[in-house]
Amino acid sequence: MSIQNILHENYTVRSYEMDLRGKASVPTICNYLQESAGNHATKLGVSVLELFKKNQTWVLSRLHVKILKYPNWRETVTMETWPSVRQGRFAIRDFIIFNQESEPLIKASSSWMVLDLKTLRPITLPEEVTQINVPDKPRAIDTDFPKLSLPENAEPVNELGVRLGDLDINRHVNNVTYVEWALESLPISIWKKSELAELEISYRAETKYGERVIVHADHVADSYTHLISSAGDKRNLAVVKTLWRDIQHD
Amino acid sequence: MSIQNILHENYTVRSYEMDLRGKASVPTICNYLQESAGNHATKLGVSVLELFKKNQTWVLSRLHVKILKYPNWRETVTMETWPSVRQGRFAIRDFIIFNQESEPLIKASSSWMVLDLKTLRPITLPEEVTQINVPDKPRAIDTDFPKLSLPENAEPVNELGVRLGDLDINRHVNNVTYVEWALESLPISIWKKSELAELEISYRAETKYGERVIVHADHVADSYTHLISSAGDKRNLAVVKTLWRDIQHD
Incomplete structure (x- = not known):
């Protein structure tokens, strides 16, 4: 059985x-x-x-x-x-x-x-x-997780410090925090008119308490590519692709 | 009945x-x-x-x-x-x-x-x-919530930006975020050896997206007083008292 x-x-x-x-x-x-x-x-x-x-x-x-x-x-x-x-x-x-x-x-x-x-x-x-x-x-x-390409014209839009509350029990920044950082890099106007339809994230390296991160974003139509990198040693920490749609009112 | x-x-x-x-x-x-x-x-x-x-x-x-x-x-x-x-x-x-x-x-x-x-x-x-x-x-x-006095020698220890995720459905910073900000103002060494035993918070004014806040902390023995104020117009947003004890291992 x-x-x-x-x-x-x-x-x-x-x-x-x-x-x-x-x-x-x-x-x-x-x-x-x-x-x-x-x-x-x-x-x-x-x-x-x-x-x-x-x-x-x-x-x-x-x-x-x-x-x-x-x-x-x-x-x-x-x-x-x-x-x-x-x-x-x-x-x-x-x-x-x-x-x-x-x-x-x-x-x-x-x-x-x-x-x-x-x-x-x-x-x-x-x-x-x-x-x-x-x-x-x-x-x-049904995906085999094809490589996410880096954004081509990524502008640095935000610099953030790791908060204590961002850490998990391993004292590394927890996975969901990277998602928050990527979403945080979009203007609040996006959130007022649209909603996230799809998100892909590729985790590249870890980051810890005391580090600062830079979030870059590049925009083609209703799709964004976000790169999160370490402000110190410039390591790429995560690449995020987001797709947005107009808010559907029930 | x-x-x-x-x-x-x-x-x-x-x-x-x-x-x-x-x-x-x-x-x-x-x-x-x-x-x-x-x-x-x-x-x-x-x-x-x-x-x-x-x-x-x-x-x-x-x-x-x-x-x-x-x-x-x-x-x-x-x-x-x-x-x-x-x-x-x-x-x-x-x-x-x-x-x-x-x-x-x-x-x-x-x-x-x-x-x-x-x-x-x-x-x-x-x-x-x-x-x-x-x-x-x-x-x-059994408390009638006596007035919390402002810290006397408060040093500015941290400046933070309001994150999208800090907001509630009224688009104001939610109550628990002020607690996070106060705790965030303590060195990580405190967290490694001690735990919060008691917390009192007095909410004074609201803050919104786009604002920056300054967290001050003043320390007497195992008790801290934290003042959270607006970086822009210097309004006092919240006063927090925290009491700490050594970590008790079960």
């Missing part, structure tokens, strides 16, 4: 998780994805705490999110997530967020590597990961 | 709600308080959306939080909150957060005013608020 390794979890959008319009904010949606990924990895015996015991850790390499419709304040949504295909050294995890009428609101896919904490290099996926039963289920977003 | 107007709600600490130690962060604890206050006001028919209909809104004036013990990552805690005494134009709401063994972890009290949105001035509490049945129950923290 094949066990379907699919996790279902409910989230109710809280007041402090809203954006300016009273919908779940984009960072909140990314937080829900990250939370469910962690909870499912724990159930499957491959949590970050399990990997720490072998001097290994999970690293998020890529995230691709399509927001068909934003959950409202106080709306309860159901997260469905599962380990999907493997692509070489990358373990893929997919997500669909449904409303209570089973209508998909958000589709996402993420690509993860396992890092050796001694060499700080990615390793071949360990056996406890590769032996996990992958559900026989179509991808949420 | 007297109906006891007490709300009970559960919260499970999520991965993105942790501090550097893997416990619920102080802003997370404040978010839980704010969320439950809003949920209970809604059940009692005095939500901010109800007040908007009469061109009124709730304003948080004071918050006092005592953290006896921090909830752990993935721990489920139970929030108990109730409308407590009234103090003139102030409606007091108290909170106790319990662990699953019914041990109190956090005690808090908050003081709220109703603002007329035309005059932007506080008004006498409206009848739908004063007629709410106040449970016959001892206060969580």
Whole structure:
């Protein structure tokens, strides 16, 4: 008998998780994805705490999110997530967020590597990961995460300091903060007339407390490319592509 | 028969709600308080959306939080909150957060005013608020919120820009952000050896997107006074008192 390794979890959008319009904010949606990924990895015996015991850790390499419709304040949504295909050294995890009428609101896919904490290099996926039963289920977003190209005429639009609240338990800046930084680089006028329809992020390097980052943005029609780099040593930390649409009033 | 107007709600600490130690962060604890206050006001028919209909809104004036013990990552805690005494134009709401063994972890009290949105001035509490049945129950923290004095030798320690993610649905900076700003003004060395035991905040004025704030801190023994002021017109936005203790390892 094949066990379907699919996790279902409910989230109710809280007041402090809203954006300016009273919908779940984009960072909140990314937080829900990250939370469910962690909870499912724990159930499957491959949590970050399990990997720490072998001097290994999970690293998020890529995230691709399509927001068909934003959950409202106080709306309860159901997260469905599962380990999907493997692509070489990358373990893929997919997500669909449904409303209570089973209508998909958000589709996402993420690509993860396992890092050796001694060499700080990615390793071949360990056996406890590769032996996990992958559900026989179509991808949420059918992508092999093609390389995101750097913005061509990126203007530096914002310089930000890492806040204490941006850090995770590893004392690195947490994945969702990069999304916030990219979105922060757009003028508030964008937020008043449009909403994020799609987001792709490629994580390149880590950053820590005390560092400052520069956010660049380049704009072609309704699509932006954002580059987040370290103000100090100019390392590229993340590349983000965002696609926007006019706000749809229900 | 007297109906006891007490709300009970559960919260499970999520991965993105942790501090550097893997416990619920102080802003997370404040978010839980704010969320439950809003949920209970809604059940009692005095939500901010109800007040908007009469061109009124709730304003948080004071918050006092005592953290006896921090909830752990993935721990489920139970929030108990109730409308407590009234103090003139102030409606007091108290909170106790319990662990699953019914041990109190956090005690808090908050003081709220109703603002007329035309005059932007506080008004006498409206009848739908004063007629709410106040449970016959001892206060969580027995305080009449004495005036917090300004720090005497406050050094400017940090200047911060308002982020989009700091805003609430009214496009004002949300209450918990001021707590983050105050905590952010302390050196990371404090966080490595000590934990916040108690926090008092007095909200003086609002701030909006596009503004910059200056955080000052003044230090006497294990107690800090923080002043948050507007970098532009030097208005005092909030005064915060924090008390710290050495980290207790379980």
